[in-house]
Amino acid sequence: MPTKTLCALSTSLLLAALPAAQAAMDPNANTDDHSINVPTGWWTYQNLTPSQLSTKLTELGARVVDIDVTSVSSGVPKMTVRLVANSGAYAVPGATFTWDKTQAQLESLLNSASGRLIELERYDAGSGRIRFAAVYVPNTGATSRAWGWLPGRTKSEIQSWATANNQRVIDLDSYGSGSSRRWNAVLVANTGDDYKRWDWDVNLTLSQVVARLGSFQGRLVKIERQSDAKYSFVQVDNTGSNGSAWWHGYGFGSLTDVNNFAAQMGGRPVDIVPYTSGNTTVYDAVVIDNANTATRAVRGKFFEEFLDANGWPVGIFEAYVKRIDTNETLVNLNASRPAETASALKALHLLHAMKGVNAGESLSSNFTYYNYPTDGEADDACPNPAYENGSHDVVTSFENGLDLMMNNSDNRTTRGVVLRYGGFAPLNSTATAAGLKNTVLRHNIGCAYWDLVAEEYRPSTLRNDTTAADLAAIWIGVQKGTLLPTSSRGRTEFLESGNPRVGANENLQAIINQEATALGISASEALRFGGRVKTWGKSGGYGTCLPAANDAAVCGQMVSISSSAGLLALPNSGGDFYALRYYGYGSLMSDVPVTSWTGSQAQAYEDAWRAAHYEMFRSAVRTALLDW
Helix, strand or coil, X not given: CCECCCCCCCHHHCHHHCCCCCXXXXXXXXXXXXXXXXXCCEEEEEEECHHHHHHHHHHHCEEEEXXXXXXXXXXXXXXXXXXXXXXXXXXXXXXXXXXXXXXXXXXXXXXHHCEEEEEEEEEECCCCCEEEEEEEXXXXXXXXXXXXXXXXXXXXXXXXXXXXXXXXXXEEEEECCHHHCEEEEEEEECCHHHCCCEEEEEEECHHHHHHHHHHHCEEEEEEEECCCCCEEEXXXXXXXXXXXXXXXXXXXXXXXXXXXXXXXXXXXXXXXXXXXXXXXXXXXXXXXXXXXXXXXXXXXXXXXXXXXXXCCECCEEEEXXXXXXXXXXXXXXXXXXXEECHHHHHHHHHHHHHHHHHCCCCCCCEEEEECCCCCCCHHHCCCCHHHCCCCCEEEEEHHXXXXXXXXXXXXXXXXXXXXXXXXXXXXXXXXXXXXCCCCECCCCCCCCCEECCCCEECCCCCCCEECHHHHHHHHHHHXXXXXXXXXXXXXXXXXXXXXXXXXXXXXXXXXXXXXXXXXXXXXXHHHHHHHHCEEEEEEEEEEEEEEECCEEXXXXXXXXXXXXXXEEEEECCCCCCCCEEEEEEEEEEEEEEECCCCCHHHHHHHHHHHHHHHHCCHHHHHHHHHCC
């Protein structure tokens, strides 16, 4: 388990207290990417060869910003790498990487290429042959900086160089042990727009690093775990205009765990350190904010409840909003992580059925579903195939069965759709064809994780994976006419079954009222605006269990799951004639541990999720009201 160390800063409270000359967050990555929190795409990979890395960079339109060599085979390094999109504020034309270079060869290459290092990694290529892998950028034009690199130096030598040349360290790695330990350092001039108040040290315990961060009010930009399990680090001031939300964690069990943590916090890794603990590779990581303003507001609502005492995220939570006409993503918090989502996924069943309708199926045709024994309401049952026989069947029209599935969230008719089309495979094929990259249907909704035959909880094989972004994509594709043709019967029926509503509900109207007041719009006009709002969607939720560690038949941990996805249409004019502006959305909370599915703790999580859900519409409402 990772050491649950977290540091986050709300900069808005500090800006006014500091002088105008205070250092600021970087507006672009021309120096490096450690102090920029403009949202961007990012990726991490492990065990890549240089050839595989080059392929990834081309596929993703990315550039590499961090390299750690974790093994070498026949002289070829396998690397853990960190990438960012090579576009927007992070674009650095000419940025590249190299490997298998001696110190002299690397120096010659940098001189001939007029390059500046931003990352340096020393490794043994075999038989004691010391080589370097490196990331460098052009030291011309916008990325030109006075800089230095110091391979194999002592702490005092690095400090002397930094002081004499007014430079600060941006990369730091160690090798050797005891009095023979040395560090490779990359530095940049600490002047002008690049100025940061900074601090660094070596040979510290983790607790000493954390204490130093607190006393300096700093933000890590590099962390290095030495071979003696102590740490070297570099930090910069994290106050005022140079302040950003950020987090650091230690001992992650996998790179996937690092990625999940960063995405859940709405962040981007700026340093990842793999190392061996026992016989296992684990990871330390530093993460900086990667969210836009709207996403930060949604994140704040989630954080009010979904963080534990150590500031660590509880369960999985996601939010996603996309404006359909411009394809602009307004909110994206952890929206691509697969998770169990309960009944919001029934939109996939409806989509598949409507494709059948467009292919000629009649909505008035017979539709069969079954009654299952249950301790609660019949429509909340976990469908059990053992009862799917003539003594438990119910026959209605196909259209009524779909309405029951969507309007009443009936698990029995949802299972009826699965049976009608021959199982999960056809629905999963529809999901794939629709571009739902992270969606896989594995169980009948209502039976989350419970294997009826083995009578065990099996989340590893019985989780219905999907994401907030994929859920939204179903509704977006229907609205755009890309999944169901605009003039088709199937599309019309999809929207009619999708719980259409005219007028904002109480929670959405509260957001409208707040934004209208801020814009000087009267309460009566805010209500008139809300009366023109239209929504479609599907929500749902239930409690289930993660299995006990020593007995999968036993509930080891109760968890709560809730989700909602659909369409929001906002008026774009206050006149008598107006059009609607459409947004697709999805939000969820999943595998949230609770002591009871109906107690105050579960309700607190549900309330926080609901508050975040409506907060994610605020920026869209504000934009629409500006045109009112």
